Amino acid sequence: MPNYMKQQTLKKEYKFEGKGLHTGAYSRICIKPAAPGSGISFISVEKGVEIPALAENVSNTARCTLLSKDGASVSTVEHLMSVFAGLGIDNAIVEVDGPEIPILDGSARYYAEAIVKDGLQVQGAKRRYYEMKESVELRHEPTGSWVLVEPADHFSIHVTSDFNSRVLGVQKAHWDNSVDYVSQIAVCRTFVFFHDVQHLVSMGLVKGGDVDNAIVVVERPVAPEVVAEMAEKIGRPGLTVLPSGYLSNIKLNFLDECGRHKLLDLMGDMMLCGGHIRARISAYKPGHTINTDTAKAVQAILSL
Numbered sequence: 001m002p003n004y005m006k007q008q009t010l011k012k013e014y015k016f017e018g019k020g021l022h023t024g025a026y027s028r029i030c031i032k033p034a035a036p037g038s039g040i041s042f043i044s045v046e047k048g049v050e051i052p053a054l055a056e057n058v059s060n061t062a063r064c065t066l067l068s069k070d071g072a073s074v075s076t077v078e079h080l081m082s083v084f085a086g087l088g089i090d091n092a093i094v095e096v097d098g099p100e101i102p103i104l105d106g107s108a109r110y111y112a113e114a115i116v117k118d119g120l121q122v123q124g125a126k127r128r129y130y131e132m133k134e135s136v137e138l139r140h141e142p143t144g145s146w147v148l149v150e151p152a153d154h155f156s157i158h159v160t161s162d163f164n165s166r167v168l169g170v171q172k173a174h175w176d177n178s179v180d181y182v183s184q185i186a187v188c189r190t191f192v193f194f195h196d197v198q199h200l201v202s203m204g205l206v207k208g209g210d211v212d213n214a215i216v217v218v219e220r221p222v223a224p225e226v227v228a229e230m231a232e233k234i235g236r237p238g239l240t241v242l243p244s245g246y247l248s249n250i251k252l253n254f255l256d257e258c259g260r261h262k263l264l265d266l267m268g269d270m271m272l273c274g275g276h277i278r279a280r281i282s283a284y285k286p287g288h289t290i291n292t293d294t295a296k297a298v299q300a301i302l303s304l
């Protein structure tokens with residue numbers, strides 16, 4: 001187990017490149033070690049602006065978490081932020097040449113595996129754990145979503161996802177330091193519903209969202225010729241709908257992989273409160289809006 005009493009950063013730099021899920025744009029990123037006490041920051045190479053990874057800089061949460069500051073922005077930061085949370089990283093700089101963090105295979109696996117392979121650099125400074133003195137609860141009445149952050153002596157996170165879906169059903173996921181983050185959480189990929197993909201592809205919004213970087217859930221009955229047409233459009237002819245209700249593009253790592261991915265996202269979004277918190281986080285139907293609103297509320301309390 002890493003030493004969780006001291007701050008930690010990376011041992012070296014890591015470069016990644018690839019398409020963004022939402023913009024389809026190709027980006028290059030370099031994840032670098034950073035000084036004790038500096039926290040996590042994204043740097044827009046194009047604008048030369050540093051954007052601290054804090055909830056106060058969240059400017060959009062439609063389908064991903066977007067950070068903005070002084071006219072610069074970086075989209076889809078949540079998977080990388082989840083890696084920093086899950087591996088116990090305090091300080092890092094992420095230089096981003098492009099508008100969006102590469103989606104890679106839709107999970108956080110490649111980021112996490114690369115960093116874990118080398119281990120972390122333990123820094124001289126003590127980690128400042130953020131202690132919660134009282135509970136914070138946010139609710140979104142129209143969807144029934146809620147996130148509850150309660151004081152605790154160690155970090156744990158519990159997510160129930162009810163997708164109102166015949167394919168996905170209700171899925172529960174859990175993480176604390178006794179669970180291996182990389183093999184159990186980081187490998188879990190994002191997912192999309194087939195009917196949303198159809199709509200988004202027709203609007204040109206999911207240029208990068210080909211079937212290699214997302215689980216595709218076929219919730220509504222769909223004619224084989226419609227699947228064939230879509231498969232053709234995304235350059236993967238021969239795709240079919242499996243009896244389980246998933247598209248045949250990828251094999252699931254876990255039956256509840258989608259629920260685990262929602263936990264991965266929530267871990268990343270909550271890291272935007274500014275560091276590692278000692279809290280028990282539980283959530284029902286989390287999403288980027290309520291996640292980052294909760295991180296904002298926690299950040300506001302912690303900065304008092």
Ligand SMILES: [Zn+2]
Nearest residue numbers: 078190261265
């Ligand atoms: Zn995600």
